[in-house]
Amino acid sequence: MQILMIPEIGHYALVIAMLMAAVQGVLPLAGAATRRPLWMAYARPMAAGQLLFVAIAYACLTASYMLDDFSVTNVANNSNSMLPWYYKLSAVWGNHEGSVLLWSLLLAAWGYFASRFSRELPRDMVARVLGVLGLVGTGFLAFVLVTSNPFERLLPNVPGDGADLNPLLQDIGLIMHPPMLYMGYVGFSVVFAFAIAALLGGRLDAAWARWARPWTNLAWAFLTVGIALGSWWAYYELGWGGWWFWDPVENASLLPWLTGTALMHSLAVTEKRGAFKSWTLLLAIFTFSLSLLGTFLVRSGVLTSVHAFANDPSRGQFILMLLGITVGLSLLVFALRAPRVGHKVGFTWLSRDALLLINNILLVIMTITVLMGTVYPLLLDALDLGKISVGPPYFNALFVPLTLLLALFMGLGQVARWKQTPVSLLVSRLWLAAVGAVVLGAALPLLFAERWSPAVAIGLIAALWIVLPMLRDLFEKARNASSVGAGLKKLSLAYWGMQLGHLGVAVTIVGVAVVSNYSIEQNVRMAPGDSVEVAGYTFTMNELSSRQGANFLADRANISVQHGDSSRSFAMNPEKRLYLATRMPMSQVALRPGFLRDLYVAMGEDLGDGSWALRVQYKPFVRWLWLGGLLMAFGGVLAVADKRYRRLATARDPEARAAPAPGREASA
Structure with a gap:
């Protein structure tokens, strides 16, 4: 050879x-x-x-x-x-x-x-x-x-x-998911480098924030797409029909996303108002540090997961050393140099500045919640204090209420002014949106489900509370111009990116609320000629066959699906594969995707008498999860394309600037 x-x-x-x-x-x-x-x-x-x-x-x-x-x-x-x-x-x-x-x-x-x-x-x-x-x-x-x-x-x-x-x-998921995820992880290294450079140079001003924002938005957009692709891949590949399992490795990617989201908003305030300078630096350091922590969790072998690679301890020790040096030295530089870049900017507790600060705090609390649930069991095990398992009940009990609080302040922040907002102005701008969100959110579940779910209603109210103030803000800016078209054309790409990102959050909340409460699943035993009805769809197994792929053998079911009394039907073909080299069996899920629902069929085990165990699921609005992620990512890319990031930022402090012009105050 x-x-x-x-x-x-x-x-x-x-x-x-x-x-x-x-x-x-x-x-x-x-x-x-x-x-x-x-x-x-x-x-x-x-x-x-x-x-x-x-x-x-x-x-x-x-x-x-x-x-x-x-x-x-x-x-x-x-x-x-x-x-x-x-x-x-x-x-x-x-x-x-x-x-x-x-x-x-x-x-x-x-x-x-x-x-x-x-x-x-x-x-x-x-x-x-x-x-x-x-x-x-x-x-x-x-x-x-x-x-x-x-x-x-x-x-x-x-x-x-x-x-x-x-x-x-x-699977195609491996082709797309890791590169996108790593692009996000690694992209935050540029923002981290900008933060350390600002500390070493002893100056952090509007110019620095404007230089750093495009890199932050771009890295965040890649990470968002990577997380969405990972969720989609797990959904159809693992055969369970779930889209987020609170797996420790999934959590490892969520951690820098949460602090990266806070960093984007903090940079906006630093650029626009000159506030939160030290906070912005810390967020940049912690976001990249959490990216390194995610690498340690996945590459060290301390986790058992379908995502993780089991490796020898020396690798984990090396990454842990690299993480310790990065975090330790960067925090040391911050401690020594941060007093030189700090600058106090005044604002009241009813202003866009304050609302963005509250959202930042909520995002950090969410990060700590996920971090503790992920790392605490590992620490106990490492110290020989016992083994515990932290699962979805813990994360859902804490993460869901925090997300609803985040949505509340997002809605308020979209119509608030910088520095100070009169209460009367906030009420006049939001009362109609509040009434509309509550009425529509409570009524909509009755239109697409047989039962009313309070959890779905709360999720829809939260999503509408994000969207309706956004529409009101757009209407206000268009009304103040000579024409609707002229008003909308004056809005910057950064503004449109912000609105698209917030819309993506709302769409994701709708998807999470609906699919978590209105999904239907049946585990059935089926042989050729058998039928089962799920959510108004009749699934009939017509035949079983075998086929050979490039490196596997597969048992394949041909299932026809009919909706209600319709005479039309379509076919779904789930498979149970046996890979020749590893002799490892795998289920290949059959999906019938749709904008409002997915139909999902996975083959289980051969029951030995010509019948198979099948999992049949109806997943309403599940696509909205990933649509929301794509909208958020596209919003981040759109903001990067704003023309002000293609020219050198002014070096003078933003505190000396005049107030933002009407129609552009929300461009951050």
């Missing part, structure tokens, strides 16, 4: 990339501290070089997978000659070593784009931002090389074929 040298090329490329990241991390920071332009000038070329060599390493690992080079341990453990080529591409990151390499590649890419789109920033700011990113990149590349080398060989005993990719991961 011919042994290719591609893995060695990839390994040496990683070594060169780490050395370039180290230069990027040390020289520019030293140059900014000593005011040496030549040292600062190393930042951009080193960022480009780091990306180039990490990309070479990643391409080498991908080539090893595509060429079925089973002399590489990583390929032998996670691929197979029968695996379709598109799953071989995603198998590159479907394991610990490959996923950390993907993380390093995306980190290098974010660093390169930060250098590419920062031409108008002061030279010392660019040097500090890229220097911090270089240090983070050095840590992760060292982690890859020391504990997680994807290019290790199985020589001389090369297996004839690979062990295959876990059947759970042989």
Whole structure:
């Protein structure tokens, strides 16, 4: 068997990339501290070089997978000659070593784009931002090389074929979900670097906030899409029909999303009013730290989950050390330098400033709630104080009321003014929305369900309370202009992005409330000729057949579905697959998606007499969960496209600015 040298090329490329990241991390920071332009000038070329060599390493690992080079341990453990080529591409990151390499590649890419789109920033700011990113990149590349080398060989005993990719991961979800999630995780490193650069430079003003906001919005948008894709993947792949399980690894992605959401709003206040400066810095530090914590939870082997990779303790110790150094040093810098950037800005407790602060506090409390429920059982186990399990009852009991409170203040904040809002103005703007939300929210459940659910009514009221003040604000801005069209055209993309993001939250709340309370599930025994009725739909099994896929054998049921008395029907074809390399069985769910409902059929076990156990479910409004996530993400991207982020921000403090012009006060 011919042994290719591609893995060695990839390994040496990683070594060169780490050395370039180290230069990027040390020289520019030293140059900014000593005011040496030549040292600062190393930042951009080193960022480009780091990306180039990490990309070479990643391409080498991908080539090893595509060429079925089973002399590489990583390929032998996670691929197979029968695996379709598109799953071989995603198998590159479907394991610990490959996923950390993907993380390093995306980190290098974010660093390169930060250098590419920062031409108008002061030279010392660019040097500090890229220097911090270089240090983070050095840590992760060292982690890859020391504990997680994807290019290790199985020589001389090369297996004839690979062990295959876990059947759970042989899905389009693996192709899309991890890259999007990592783009969000890693994107917050840029915001973290901006925060540390501001602290080291001793200045945090409107210019800094304006530079940091696009990176924050973009990272948050990627993370939102990644979480939504993960929920969708779990929904149809695991065969349970659930969309969120409060799994510790799911929680690990939710934590930086919550603080990232708070960070976006805090940056808006910092840019607009010059307030919350120290708070904004802390949120930037904690958001990236929680991204690292999520990496530790998933990659250390301390969790047992369908999402997690079980690994040796040395990897967890390395990530924990990296996390400790990052959090410790950044908080030390904050403690030493924060007094220099603080500045007090006055506002009353009935103002947009105060309402955004309350929402920030609620988001942080939600973060702490999820963090404690996730980490506390691990701490008890580590200290030999016993084992406990924290499940959905804990999270739902605390998270749901906090979400409703968050929705309440979101509705208030959309029509409040900066600095101070008269009570009479707030009442005049909101009384109609309040009445409409309560009346419509209480009545709507009667239109699409046989029973009235108070939980659904409360969810709809909360969603309408977000949407109706938003519509009222749009109406007010259009009415104050010479024409409706002219008024709407004057609104910035940042304003439209904010409204779209809030609409996404409302849509998600509707989906959660309805699908959680009006879903119908039946576990049935069916043989050809048998029928079952679920939510007005008649499911009839017509026949059972077998088929062979690229690397699996499948038992397939043909089920015709008819709604009510309609003469029309459609087919659903769930499968029970047996993967040949691993001999692992998997259910392939049959879905009939719709805007207002999903029909869901999953095959269970062969009962031995020609019949099968089937799970048949009716899932109303379940698509609204992911539609809401996409709307939120698109809102974040739309805000990034605002033209003011494409020009250099003014350096003078926002406190000296005049009040925002009518129609633009909500653009934050």
